[in-house]
Amino acid sequence: MVNKIFNKSYKSNFLIAEVGINHNGNIDQAFRLVDAAKKSLADAVKFQTYTAEKRVKKNSPIYDILKKCELKFEDFYKLKKYCEKKKITFFSTPFDKESVEFLNKINVPMFKISSFDIINKDLIKEIIKTKKPTIVSTGMASLKEISNTYQTFKKNKVPISLLHCVSSYPNLEKNSYLSNISDLKKRFNCTIGLSDHTKNIKTSIFSYISGARIFEKHFYLGKRHKCIDSPVSIDPTQMKELKQELNNIDIIYGKVNFGIKKVEKFASQLRRKK
Numbered sequence: 001m002v003n004k005i006f007n008k009s010y011k012s013n014f015l016i017a018e019v020g021i022n023h024n025g026n027i028d029q030a031f032r033l034v035d036a037a038k039k040s041l042a043d044a045v046k047f048q049t050y051t052a053e054k055r056v057k058k059n060s061p062i063y064d065i066l067k068k069c070e071l072k073f074e075d076f077y078k079l080k081k082y083c084e085k086k087k088i089t090f091f092s093t094p095f096d097k098e099s100v101e102f103l104n105k106i107n108v109p110m111f112k113i114s115s116f117d118i119i120n121k122d123l124i125k126e127i128i129k130t131k132k133p134t135i136v137s138t139g140m141a142s143l144k145e146i147s148n149t150y151q152t153f154k155k156n157k158v159p160i161s162l163l164h165c166v167s168s169y170p171n172l173e174k175n176s177y178l179s180n181i182s183d184l185k186k187r188f189n190c191t192i193g194l195s196d197h198t199k200n201i202k203t204s205i206f207s208y209i210s211g212a213r214i215f216e217k218h219f220y221l222g223k224r225h226k227c228i229d230s231p232v233s234i235d236p237t238q239m240k241e242l243k244q245e246l247n248n249i250d251i252i253y254g255k256v257n258f259g260i261k262k263v264e265k266f267a268s269q270l271r272r273k274k
Contacts, residue, residue: 001014001043001089002089002109002110002133003133003159005161005191005213005214006133006159006160006161006190006191007191008189008190008191010191010213011213011250011255012213012250013208013213013214013215013243013246013247013249013250014043014044014193014213014214014215015041015042015043015044015215015217015239015242015243015246016042016043016044016045016046016214016215016216016217017033017036017037017040017042017044017045017046017217017219017239018046018195018216018217018218018219019033019034019037019045019046019047019219020046020047020048020093020218020228020229021047021048021065021066021069021227021228021229022218022219022220022225022227022228022229022230022233023047023069023071023227024068024069024226024227024228025068025069025070025071027071027075027078027079030047030071030075030079031079031082032221033045033219033220033221034079034082034083034086034088034090035086036219036221036236037088037219037236037239038086038087038088039236039240040219040236040237040239040240040243041239041240041243041244042088042219042239042243043088043089044088044089044090044091045083045088045089045090045219046090046091046092046093046112046216047071047076047079047090047091047092047093048092048093048095049071049073049076049092049093049094049095049099049102049103050066050070050094050095050096050099051070051096051098051099052066052067052070054095054096054098055095055096065228069228073099073102076092076102076103076106077106080106080108089109090108091103091108091109091110091111091112092108092111092112093111093112093113093114094111094123094127095114095117095123096123097122097123097126100123100126100127100129100130101126104130104132108132109132109133110132110133110134110135111127111130111132111133111134111135112134112135112136112137113127113134113135113136113137113149114137115137115138115139115140115141115165115167115195116139116140116167118136118137118138118139118140118141118145118146118149119141119145119149124149124152124153127158128152128153128156128158131156131157131158132158133158133159133160133161134153134158134159134160134161135160135161135162135163135193135214135216136149136150136153136160136161136162136163137163137165137195137216138162138163138164138165138184139165139166139167139195140167143187146162146184146188147187147188150162150188150190154189159190160190161190161191161192161193161214162184162188162190162191162192162193163192163193163194163195163214163216164177164178164180164181164184164192164193164194164195164207164212165194165195165197166197167197168197169197169229169231169232170197170198170199170231170232171196171197171198171232172198173198173200173202173203176196176198176203176207178194178203178206178207178210179210181194181207181210181211181212182210182211184211185210185211191213191214192211192212192213192214193207193212193213193214193215193216194207194212194214194215194216195216196215196216196217197218197232198232199231199232199234200234200238201217201234201238201241201242201245204217204242204246205242205245205246205249208246208249208253209249215242215246217233217234217239217242218232218233218234219233219234219235219236219239220233220234220235221235221236222235222236223235
């Protein structure tokens with residue numbers, strides 16, 4: 001299924017439960033999030049793989065949080081195996097060369113590049129070396145920056161998908177700029193999606209009509225689950241509702257079909273030529 005979503009003609013929906021660092025550095029919590037994502041009908045669960053010292057400087061205001069939420073490389077291997085057992089796609093966002101190499105070694109099916117790294121040429125170079133399909137978020141990026149990254153992947157014959165994103169945490173519905181999705185769809189020959197940081201599921205549902213087919217939502221276990229990304233995360237009930245609504249839209253949206261349809265058989269008898 002992973003390869004299909006990188007085909008521009010992909011007509012269905014692919015829903016990613018973005019765990020990120022909502023496991024708080026606890027592997028058992030990470031397993032629980034995988035279980036919840038599977039029960040919520042998500043197609044994939046995504047994490048973040050990094051070494052805090054390589055991601056930000058030690059004097060950064062978020063260093064302590066990132067360090068606390070850091071998982072060991074061996075933990076991601078366990079999570080991948082667990083996801084395979086649960087039959088849900090596992091992948092991750094790497095933030096440094098070593099993380100890319102490790103994730104490639106355990107054979108993740110694809111990579112994700114965050115909005116913060118869409119202009120990170122060194123990281124992009126390392127990911128392209130793997131030849132793995134890659135989803136790229138476009139928050140804060142200009143059209144030229146998006147095009148440069150897109151062309152780099154295309155030139156190296158590595159499948160790419162672009163996610164419209166507004167890097168605001170949380171984001172308000174009125175600041176979603178969903179018209180960017182249809183514009184990206186016209187400009188680039190790849191699947192377009194949405195990395196949605198609003199607190200609801202409505203924005204993701206609306207984005208389908210604009211042309212989004214890949215949907216990424218931050219995911220947590222609920223209000224009692226204290227985690228760094230809780231302000232932008234949805235719970236299992238919301239995730240399941242989102243998937244069901246997207247599946248319904250798949251059916252309602254349908255395929256291009258002109259002429260007399262099966263459901264019009266009776267009405268067709270009443271057509272008049274004059």
